[in-house]
Amino acid sequence: MTELRPELLQMLRKFRMRAPLDEGDEEALLGLPYRMQTIEPGVYFVREGERPDRSCLIVSGFAYRHKVTIEGARQIVSVHIPGDFIDLESAMLNVADHNIQTLTRCELAFVPGSAIRELAMAHPNVGMAMWIDTLIDASVFREWVVNVGRRDARSRIAHLLCEFARRLEVAGLAEQYGYQLPMTQEQLADATGLTPVHVNRVLRALDREGLIERDRRYVGIPDWEPLRRVAGFSETYLHLDQVRSAA
Amino acid sequence: MTELRPELLQMLRKFRMRAPLDEGDEEALLGLPYRMQTIEPGVYFVREGERPDRSCLIVSGFAYRHKVTIEGARQIVSVHIPGDFIDLESAMLNVADHNIQTLTRCELAFVPGSAIRELAMAHPNVGMAMWIDTLIDASVFREWVVNVGRRDARSRIAHLLCEFARRLEVAGLAEQYGYQLPMTQEQLADATGLTPVHVNRVLRALDREGLIERDRRYVGIPDWEPLRRVAGFSETYLHLDQVRSAA
DNA sequence: TCTATTTCTCAACATATGTTAGGCTTCGTG
DNA sequence: CACGAAGCCTAACATATGTTGAGAAATAGA
Secondary structure (H helix, E strand, O other): OOOOOHHHHHHHHHHHHHOOOOHHHHHHHHOOOOEEEEEOOOOEEEOOOOOOOEEEEEEEOOEEEEEEOOOOOEEEEEEEOOOOEEOHHHHHOOOOOOEEEEOOOEEEEEEEHHHHHHHHHHOHHHHHHHHHHHHHHHHHHHHHHHHHHHOOHHHHHHHHHHHHHHHHHHOOOOEOOEEEOOOOHHHHHHHHOOOHHHHHHHHHHHHHOOOOEEEOOEEEOOOHHHHHHHHOOOHHHHOOOOOOOOO | OOOOOHHHHHHHHHHHHHOOOOHHHHHHHHOOOOEEEEEOOOOEEEOOOOOOOEEEEEEEOOEEEEEEOOOOOEEEEEEEOOOOEEOHHHHHOOOOOOEEEEOOOEEEEEEEHHHHHHHHHHOHHHHHHHHHHHHHHHHHHHHHHHHHHHOOHHHHHHHHHHHHHHHHHHOOOOEOOEEEOOOOHHHHHHHHOOOHHHHHHHHHHHHHOOOOEEEOOEEEOOOHHHHHHHHOOOHHHHOOOOOOOOO
16 A cells, blocks of 8 residues: 555645654555546536535645525635645535635545545544644634624735735745735635725735735735735634644 | 533534444543533633633533734624534644633533543544534534625624524524524624624614514514525535434 | 637726714613 | 613714726637
């Protein structure tokens, strides 16, 4: 079971941070059965109401989760980057409560739900790491509630940009002073609870004031501190330092 | 280890729904060490930045979690009712990313973090049940992002009222056509991302139109369907039917 | 390279919700 | 039962954000 599976390595690296894993745990994690699949941009791979019974790991590309109200308004509730193990809920809950869609072309590793559950049962350390992953997800959702509920448009967008900056940096996907953000302004609007027109206004204002520098989908952050301040951003909620020491 | 611990029974009943527990699992769950404490209304028992290393079960009363922006605006991110095992994050994460405060007088059972972790390690079924609990929490947070991000004030408040109605009903704490909601309009505002004044406007409008009937903090729902429709409420996200069959 | 489509930009105007402020009611406490 | 504090209600007015619509720029496909 020690074939080379470079696709899973990034995830393993992250899970190691979550909980202490022994050699058997790591082997079991790398031994997860999976099927690689490449999916084009904009494709739904989970739909609300479905029962997929499989999880998936993003090997490359970006994806997002969203829900649509009865009025047809869309709200993006999270954006995911390579290394994120998403849709663990599908392995554990009976029904999907939201949609998941690719943002860019993605390489995804699909893992059967039963394999996840068996892994959690046989290797409680790994179960704990996955649980912690879910706890951190929940923490990010909480911050999004705050973002959308209590910050004005300007801070809200700045906050989103700060969050991406830090997450991409940690994943080794950001350049020194910026990153490629593969979202349209409409998608940014759906993530912040604003309209595309207003996102445009705010983005241009931030640009004009030198807080960000845009070039197509590239977001440059010439100086972190002023943007951070406008956003009221504090990274505690990302739990980047999370290492659970043994019980 | 079979002393009577009526305080924990409600939680056990809920966890049984989450994952299949054998006799040993249930015994271990009921054997959790805890310390009962009664806390007055409005008291913080977790503060952002702290590291409590203990979880707690609400035996009676209501509590809520919130975060405060740099501008001083408060956003309530969840409200908890008796039977909720809250702050599992404090047992697993290094630092609290939000505040938790009592809404009414509460009887709380505090459980040491180490006991939670040991339980999860020794009884993977229980670990799985707790993980599922966290997954459902996360699902509720997602719905709150949608609520606050994409619904207008009227639907937003109606949605909150519907959510409470169903959750209290399931917990056996609602009367047939309504329930006691121990929140001020200011707190409702903080939960919906509105101002107290506007909450008042909307509440009176819903009342005037016969969608709800208020008497002090009592919320009567004479007819479920119209309110449900105004809210665009669908209970999928609460995962009330959640029963995870064996792997 | 050309064309069709999607995205971005901009402006004029509309409105849901916020702000401020005051009086009224209810509730808790002595 | 009286008092003070907390919560509720109301109104007039302010504004951040939404709406509509249309042209310009970028991107993707042929």
